[in-house]
Amino acid sequence: MCIRDRLGESGAVLEVVTSRMRYIATHLEIPVRIVALGASIANYKDLAEWIGAPSQATFNFHPNTRPTPLDVYLQSFDQNQRDIRLVAMVKAAYVGIKTHAANATVIVFVSDRKQARLTALDLVALAASDGAPQRFARISQEKLTGLTSEVREKTLKHVLSFGVGLLYEGMAEEERAVVEELYARGQILLLICTYKTCWEMPQRASTVVVVDTQRYDGQERRYVDYTVPDLLQMIGRAGEDSSPGKCLVFCHTPKKEFYRKFLYEPFPVESHLNHFLADHVNAEIVARTIESKQDCVDWLTWTFFYRRLPANPNYYNLTSVSGTSINDFLSELVETTCEELESAKCIAVENDDLLGPLNLGIISSYYYIRNATLDGFAKSLTENAKLRQILEVLSDAAEFETVQIRHGEDDLLRTLAGEANYKLDKPRFNEPPAKVNLLLQAHFSRVSLSSDFTYDQRNLLETALRLLQSMVDVLSSNGWLRPAILTMQMSQMVVQAMWITDSPLLQLPYFTKEKAQKFKEEGVEDVTDFINMDDEPRLRLLGLPSASVQEIADACNHFPSFVVKHAFTAAILAGKPTVLQVVLEREGEENPPAFVHAPYFPKEKEEFWWLVLGDPKVNKLAAIKRVSVGRTLKVDLKFTAPDPGTYEYALYFVCDSYIGFDQKETVLMTVGNVDAMEAE
16 A cells, blocks of 8 residues: 555656556556545546546545635735835734634744744734733743743744744754744744745644745745645644634735635646656666666656646647647657756667666666766766865755755855855855855854754755765766765765864864864874873863763764775786675674764764775776675675786775774785786
8 A cells, every 4th residue: 555645746756656656566466555645636537547546436625625614814915015015914914813813823924034033023013012012922921931041042032922933944953842832832822934834843723824925036036926735735734623723815916816716726736747757767767667768658658747748738838639649749758858868878778769777877866866967977077076176066966956045145155155165166146056065165164054054054965965975986987086085085074064184083072173183282183092092181181071071982982993804805817807805893882883973964874884996096996885884794896907917906995974984905916917827
């Protein structure tokens, strides 16, 4: 059984996943039951047929049919200038709250954090001018002071004293917990939230107010409308404990009829698979589901995209709905997609029909990375690439195209650019590459950022790590040793929030650059030196209470120590397959920690290592393997032996998470001549 939520709102990825499940179930003759849930949809029959749901198992309800009764009030405002319109909307919101939720909970949705603060302050001021400053508070100031002691943001602390809370992306976890607890207890009645939080928040209210239906798009430098699913999700927060809910939606007058139609009537769902087809076709070619262009056309017939083509041809630029026209349209679409993938060197096309995966296509599919990104890596990286170039190429990845650019961020990014270690060449601060580059540099320097920037930074770090792993594969495919090692080191930088040139001691709690310098003056330069110190000088230099020292000791228990042994399994002959067997033995505790010590990385991270064999003199990478090591591990590095002679290769054992724990072993290699060996 497969259960799908938000049917019709989840994009191309889940469309392909669902289509593949139906395809596999049919070909393997294994029944698969799909249970799909979604909002009220106009073309629900198309979706039902696509997932294989019979008519007797298909149910579609009018938007007015809800578990919790809901009244929606749509009010328009004529002011064309947004700032003036927002002022009028906030006043109307206060009147609406007094009318519909005099003593009940209220959630107000706004476009961004700045507007959330302004709206909260305005509503507090309106309540005060109305003679009821504590209208939204149900707790004494004495108790509130004790509960909000951990709140650092001044605006939040101020409005909480009047019963108003804020929720937005990137909010400090401690502050979010305080606001959520006060609201859950009914001690504050009003929440001001940014629109994006509607998808993750569990909170509900008797009344919801949507203040304006537009947000700022920094890349386009203009205000754009909320999507209908976003708006429906916000409206869905109204109603508590089966009590009827109310929602006030404030919009600009020209948008009123549009929202009236889609708020009160089911909305149609269309496929967007054609915009992301290349990446999904590449994955199917790698999986051998598609082996020819005809297979690709057949595969498309299982998608929701195929079902919507004849139903809404204009939306997909289809000129006619005849069978011949649809076949020609699909054939041309497949042809264009294959040309794009072939140009990016992700696939090979033989005899103008047969399709096979190439190395870049396999890397793209394995790491779930867009083919445009791998194409950029392959074209931009060079054998002499330095950290700066690697960072620039990484920041330009297609995965970061959706990084949000907010109104007024240009000046903040310009300030960050002035303090960055690597200066940007002709930066465009309204585009994602510049922002991603600067946020990564700020992460490496551990610069304190605003909550919005912190939220953006946390979101891009995990993606950056995945991209760096794929970049290592691209570089190793070209046989470039030095840039591959530098990319591995950048992975360490992302996990530990440090520059590779910083003291490894900064990975320990409570260590600053000044404290690390004191230890360096005593001959302690890395974590291993620190662990091997005598207790007396270590405690003296730390100068910390016992609880803090224990935290450092706990962190030290995470750091690895390995013995690396290697040997060739047979005589080495020029041009022949050769195996270097490497044995890895972890020292220390019997059960190593499950996750690395990485307090600056947003998620728990497992420890992985790269084993790399190469010739540093000529910048040649001969073999590479990425491994996870428990207590012991035996690894075979396979490569083709070079020309006859004596070589001094290097075996690198590089961590993807820790700085200062890499090892480098010399590998002496005498390569014999095949003809001479056969003569003997």
